[in-house]
Amino acid sequence: MTAPARTWSDLQAPSLDDVEILARDALARLPPEFLALCEGVTIHVEDFPDDATLREMECESEFDLLGLFRGIGLAQGGEVATGQLHNRVWLYRRPLLDYWAEHEETLGHLVTHVLVHEIGHHMGLSDDDMTAIEAAADE
Numbered sequence: 449m450t451a452p453a454r455t456w457s458d459l460q461a462p463s464l465d466d467v468e469i470l471a472r473d474a475l476a477r478l479p480p481e482f483l484a485l486c487e488g489v490t491i492h493v494e495d496f497p498d499d500a501t502l503r504e505m506e507c508e509s510e511f512d513l514l515g516l517f518r519g520i521g522l523a524q525g526g527e528v529a530t531g532q533l534h535n536r537v538w539l540y541r542r543p544l545l546d547y548w549a550e551h552e553e554t555l556g557h558l559v560t561h562v563l564v565h566e567i568g569h570h571m572g573l574s575d576d577d578m579t580a581i582e583a584a585a586d587e
Contacts, residue, residue, distance in 0.1 A: 468493045474560035477585040489535045495542045511543045515562040517569045537566045
């Protein structure tokens, strides 16, 4: 017997909480040696970057930025000074959903990709390193 056809009529767009759950699930699937380097990095999900961030990143649209790492990365010494905010990764829900709607990949894969990319900046990893980490998370 075949499974019933999936209906989209009752589904809503993923919420901020849904995207955060996807990000936490993605984080949990990453290799242990990668996770050990992520200690103290927090994940925040917002609909869009704030105006100051858009200006700083020279974005033409509020949809241009999918995620952002803020803090002092391990590649820069990783030392936290008094009064400095802890390291954070921002994921932006609406740009993620817009990108997802235009491409052939799952939302979970996209969130994993952006999360690994932003944390990779924290660690000073190469694009090849980040691709290998993403592949390990997908296994």
